[in-house]
Amino acid sequence: MNSPDHNTTAQPTPTPGAGTAGSPAAPRAVILPRSAAPVQVDLLVPIRRRTAFVRANPLSKMALAFILMCGVLFSIDIVSASVMLALQVLLLPLTGLRIGAMLKRLWFLPGAALIAAWATTILAEKTGDVLVHIGPLLITTGSLASGTAIGVRVLALALPGVAIASTVDPTDLADALVQKLHLPERFVMSALAATRLVTLFTAEWQTLSFARRARGVGPDTLLRRLGGVVPVAFALLVQAIRRGTRLAMAMEGRGFGTSRRTQLRQSRFYARDAVIVAVGVLMSAAAIGAAVAAGTWNLILT
Numbered sequence: 001m002n003s004p005d006h007n008t009t010a011q012p013t014p015t016p017g018a019g020t021a022g023s024p025a026a027p028r029a030v031i032l033p034r035s036a037a038p039v040q041v042d043l044l045v046p047i048r049r050r051t052a053f054v055r056a057n058p059l060s061k062m063a064l065a066f067i068l069m070c071g072v073l074f075s076i077d078i079v080s081a082s083v084m085l086a087l088q089v090l091l092l093p094l095t096g097l098r099i100g101a102m103l104k105r106l107w108f109l110p111g112a113a114l115i116a117a118w119a120t121t122i123l124a125e126k127t128g129d130v131l132v133h134i135g136p137l138l139i140t141t142g143s144l145a146s147g148t149a150i151g152v153r154v155l156a157l158a159l160p161g162v163a164i165a166s167t168v169d170p171t172d173l174a175d176a177l178v179q180k181l182h183l184p185e186r187f188v189m190s191a192l193a194a195t196r197l198v199t200l201f202t203a204e205w206q207t208l209s210f211a212r213r214a215r216g217v218g219p220d221t222l223l224r225r226l227g228g229v230v231p232v233a234f235a236l237l238v239q240a241i242r243r244g245t246r247l248a249m250a251m252e253g254r255g256f257g258t259s260r261r262t263q264l265r266q267s268r269f270y271a272r273d274a275v276i277v278a279v280g281v282l283m284s285a286a287a288i289g290a291a292v293a294a295g296t297w298n299l300i301l302t
Contacts, residue, residue: 051096052272058173059180060273061164064280068160071284072153077298078145080291081152087283088159095163105166109158117151170195176267189256193247197240204239208232 053061068088072081092102120143127142174192177183209232217228255261291297 051094053094053276054096054167055272056276057176057180057267057269057273058168059176059267060269060276061168064276065160065164067277067280067284069157071287072156074300075288075291075298076146076149076153076300077291077296078149078152079294079296080287081149081156083290084283084287085152085156085159087286088156088163091279091283092159092163095167097163097166101166105162106159109155109162112158113151113154116154117147119147120150121147171265172267175263175265179263179267180269185261186256189251193251197243197247201236201240205232205236208235 068084072084097105121139122137122143124143124146126138126140128140128145130138130140131144132139170192174188177188178185209228212228212232288297
């Protein structure tokens with residue numbers, strides 16, 4: 001007696017989109033292009049590694065960013081900017097950012113610095129020896145030095161801001177602003193709620209774009225893609241207004257609009273906050289001291 005396996009016959013696999021006689025064809029699946037990959041919204045989420053820098057008070061991190069900016073903001077020279085940038089890169093692993101997270105968050109800085117350096121090299125005062133002279137393009141040693149200084153300066157100014165913003169939790173920052181700087185709670189809580197909705201709006205933009213492509217109205221050229229931004233932005237604006245109205249009513253009903261509120265989380269300063277500020281002062285002093293010692297210190301507006 002044959003087993004059931006020997007009596008079975010192979011059935012032909014139906015071809016997608018080809019129905020049998022008298023039956024409707026199977027619906028075709030919508031294939032989205034590779035450019036419709038999901039948006040990485042995790043870049044907006046702060047780093048939560050248990051390092052001393054990540055656990056520091058947000059106000060001390062903001063003070064650190066301000067101090068580091070002052071170290072390169074008052075002078076346009078290559079020495080102070082280079083020393084500050086080298087110290088920042090050396091201490092960047094202490095922020096808790098992994099290599100992959102660093103590259104994802106800092107990928108735009110080299111391009112921005114290159115654009116600033118090139119524009120300064122072209123437009124700066126032409127001093128020193130001529131290096132390149134092709135038609136209207138004139139590059140001298142003085143303009144090249146100014147452009148290089150501006151490019152390194154852009155990196156030194158932007159790097160601490162991006163790194164610190166990646167480690168600051170919006171809730172902790174709101175608590176610190178209310179409890180330590182005594183800013184109005186109404187505005188701080190409203191800004192916190194808006195910050196929490198940024199990732200949601202990013203996901204909704206992606207969903208609306210996918211819906212338009214599934215209906216056959218998605219852009220297929222660069223010009224149509226630019227034109228398709230307007231209807232998606234308008235739909236997102238309508239949803240944002242509706243959500244903002246509901247959120248404002250909910251926050252008002254829960255007592256967010258009262259004059260005084262109790263605080264669930266306490267914002268405190270610890271010894272690590274003083275260390276962070278002290279390190280920032282030392283870094284700025286080292287950058288300025290190196291520029292003065294090298295004779296390149298060039299105070300702006302003088």
